[in-house]
Amino acid sequence: MLVELSKVIFHEGYTMQQDTKLDLTEITVQGEQFPVLAADPVELTVTNSGDSVLLIQLQGKVSAVLPCARCLEDVKYDFPLSIERSVDMKLSAEEMEESEEEYNFIEKGHLNVDQLVANELLINWPIRVLCKKDCKGICSRCGANLNLGDCGCDREELDPRMAALKDIFSKFKEV
Ligand SMILES: [Zn+2]
Numbered sequence: 001m002l003v004e005l006s007k008v009i010f011h012e013g014y015t016m017q018q019d020t021k022l023d024l025t026e027i028t029v030q031g032e033q034f035p036v037l038a039a040d041p042v043e044l045t046v047t048n049s050g051d052s053v054l055l056i057q058l059q060g061k062v063s064a065v066l067p068c069a070r071c072l073e074d075v076k077y078d079f080p081l082s083i084e085r086s087v088d089m090k091l092s093a094e095e096m097e098e099s100e101e102e103y104n105f106i107e108k109g110h111l112n113v114d115q116l117v118a119n120e121l122l123i124n125w126p127i128r129v130l131c132k133k134d135c136k137g138i139c140s141r142c143g144a145n146l147n148l149g150d151c152g153c154d155r156e157e158l159d160p161r162m163a164a165l166k167d168i169f170s171k172f173k174e175v
């Protein structure tokens with residue numbers, strides 16, 4: 001959602017506060033898309049702290065759906081949001097682009113709240129998630145989810161030579 005900033009930009013000392021609904025429904029992380037659940041509005045406060053500097057504060061919570069690192073089942077991962085950014089609105093679009101700070105959430109006098117939140121998710125993106133601490137993962141042979149019960153496969157890691165021997169033995173058995 002885009003929030004118009006002109007009123008707060010032109011009134012020094014002015015504070016704008018509003019609950020804002022996010023439109024963010026997915027996020028791309030390293031070329032992969034993940035669903036984002038953002039049902040609850042976030043609390044946005046923008047203050048003109050003088051000299052055209054805006055203090056942007058955002059509080060709230062969103063969740064993303066990630067696959068469990070072991071069994072690949074969906075896991076809901078919560079991101080508590082507590083964002084605080086200071087933006088000098090005297091900077092030109094070029095200056096913002098060239099800056100080391102990320103200002104991609106400012107668009108022609110508007111605040112792109114979804115972009116602001118997306119940046120935060122990317123910074124805090126977990127390296128891996130598990131559906132539960134003791135997730136048993138999937139069977140390396142048949143792909144069954146072992147949390148739902150054992151599939152009965154023999155998953156002992158076999159030396160390839162041993163595997164060949166085992167094949168020979170089973171052939172003898174058939175005779
Ligand atoms: Zn799992």
Ligand SMILES: [Zn+2]
Nearest residue numbers: 139142151153
């Ligand atoms: Zn199996």
